[in-house]
Amino acid sequence: MYIDPHIHMVSRTTDDYQRMAAAGCVAITEPAFWAGYDRSCAQGFVDYFGQLTDTEPKRAAQFGIKHHTWLCINPKESEDIGLAREVLAEIPKFLDRPSVLGIGEIGLNKNSRNELVVLEEHIALAKSRGLLILVHTPHLEDKMKGTRIILDAIKAHGVDPARVLIDHVEEHTVRMVLDRGFWAGMTLYPDTKCTPQRATDIFEMHGTDRLWINSAADWGISDPLAVPKCREEMRRRGHLEALIHKVSFQNPQTFLSQSPNFRLR
Amino acid sequence: MSGMSIPLTPHQVVDQYFLEHRAKVLDIAAFLDRFDRAAAAFGGADSATTDDVRVRALCAALDLLRDGQPQRARRVLELWSDHSVDPIPTAHTKGAIGAMPLPDAKR
Numbered sequence: 001m002y003i004d005p006h007i008h009m010v011s012r013t014t015d016d017y018q019r020m021a022a023a024g025c026v027a028i029t030e031p032a033f034w035a036g037y038d039r040s041c042a043q044g045f046v047d048y049f050g051q052l053t054d055t056e057p058k059r060a061a062q063f064g065i066k067h068h069t070w071l072c073i074n075p076k077e078s079e080d081i082g083l084a085r086e087v088l089a090e091i092p093k094f095l096d097r098p099s100v101l102g103i104g105e106i107g108l109n110k111n112s113r114n115e116l117v118v119l120e121e122h123i124a125l126a127k128s129r130g131l132l133i134l135v136h137t138p139h140l141e142d143k144m145k146g147t148r149i150i151l152d153a154i155k156a157h158g159v160d161p162a163r164v165l166i167d168h169v170e171e172h173t174v175r176m177v178l179d180r181g182f183w184a185g186m187t188l189y190p191d192t193k194c195t196p197q198r199a200t201d202i203f204e205m206h207g208t209d210r211l212w213i214n215s216a217a218d219w220g221i222s223d224p225l226a227v228p229k230c231r232e233e234m235r236r237r238g239h240l241e242a243l244i245h246k247v248s249f250q251n252p253q254t255f256l257s258q259s260p261n262f263r264l265r
Numbered sequence: 266m267s268g269m270s271i272p273l274t275p276h277q278v279v280d281q282y283f284l285e286h287r288a289k290v291l292d293i294a295a296f297l298d299r300f301d302r303a304a305a306a307f308g309g310a311d312s313a314t315t316d317d318v319r320v321r322a323l324c325a326a327l328d329l330l331r332d333g334q335p336q337r338a339r340r341v342l343e344l345w346s347d348h349s350v351d352p353i354p355t356a357h358t359k360g361a362i363g364a365m366p367l368p369d370a371k372r
Contacts, residue, residue, distance in 0.1 A: 143342075170338075204271045205268040
């Protein structure tokens with residue numbers, strides 16, 4: 001039994017739900033993200049938020065998987081502040097829907113000034129509504145710098161770090177995230193993020209507290225079964241079943257249960 | 266750090282992972298050979314002299330792997346990272362290439 005706390009099912013086929021259920025997935029959370037192209041207007045996001053809060057929970061339920069979501073305009077589309085503010089104005093209309101956990105995946109992409117402005121407006125919205133936050137950290141060479149800026153911005157807004165998950169950490173960012181009291185997510189994604197082997201190494205070096213794994217499977221080359229494959233890697237090394245259960249079920253359950261909307265049934 | 270112990274002995278680590286990483290080293294060797302053959306065919310600089318940021322970053326990381334110091338994965342990622350601190354004025358692209366240009370001392 002496991003939870004995949006970050007996966008983009010709008011980009012996946014129904015067969016993937018079927019395979020995930022067969023592998024033991026009981027719940028997922030789906031952050032709003034970049035569709036691979038820039039949406040031309042706020043209405044495009046309104047339609048997307050409807051898909052996340054209505055269509056996907058029904059599709060997941062066919063396979064006994066509980067679906068939850070996070071809403072935002074993602075950092076890849078945040079350079080246009082005018083559009084971002086139009087989308088931000090639409091988000092509160094969806095926040096009372098029963099599967100919404102909070103704001104995400106917000107963060108930075110290229111670490112630009114406009115991205116930071118939009119990030120801070122999302123943080124303010126989450127704080128004002130008492131919502132959890134799921135944070136995307138930048139890719140590759142931009143990750144270390146962006147992670148530092150993000151952590152500083154969240155702290156500056158006085159948000160409790162225990163209610164924020166900083167995602168896509170790797171060896172060079174995991175320590176700074178955990179040391180400042182945040183939760184951290186390791187994304188099991190080919191080529192650009194962690195492998196199951198490296199994620200297991202990170203558990204061995206940094207422990208299993210406030211740390212989870214996810215697939216972030218999306219429209220790119222990615223693997224919706226990455227979490228069970230990491231569980232298998234830990235098992236292959238001889239780690240205890242209790243530890244494997246902790247990182248792939250209990251930790252996400254503990255963090256996500258801070259939202260009253262998170263339910264496994 | 267408050268990590269947990271690795272259950273495998275050094276010998277078990279090698280038994281379990283050697284062939285996988287042998288193949289990865291061969292992939293890197295073949296990539297550099299491919300780059301050099303292309304350079305020879307099209308008249309460009311080879312992997313030892315190229316100005317391509319990514320190839321230089323890869324070769325610098327290979328040097329780091331053999332320095333005998335711990336935390337190689339973290340240090341490689343830091344080597345390839347942007348170490349500036351201020352937000353950039355404008356994002357002109359969405360993508361990242363995987364490595365920043367290295368300071369001259371690290372080339």
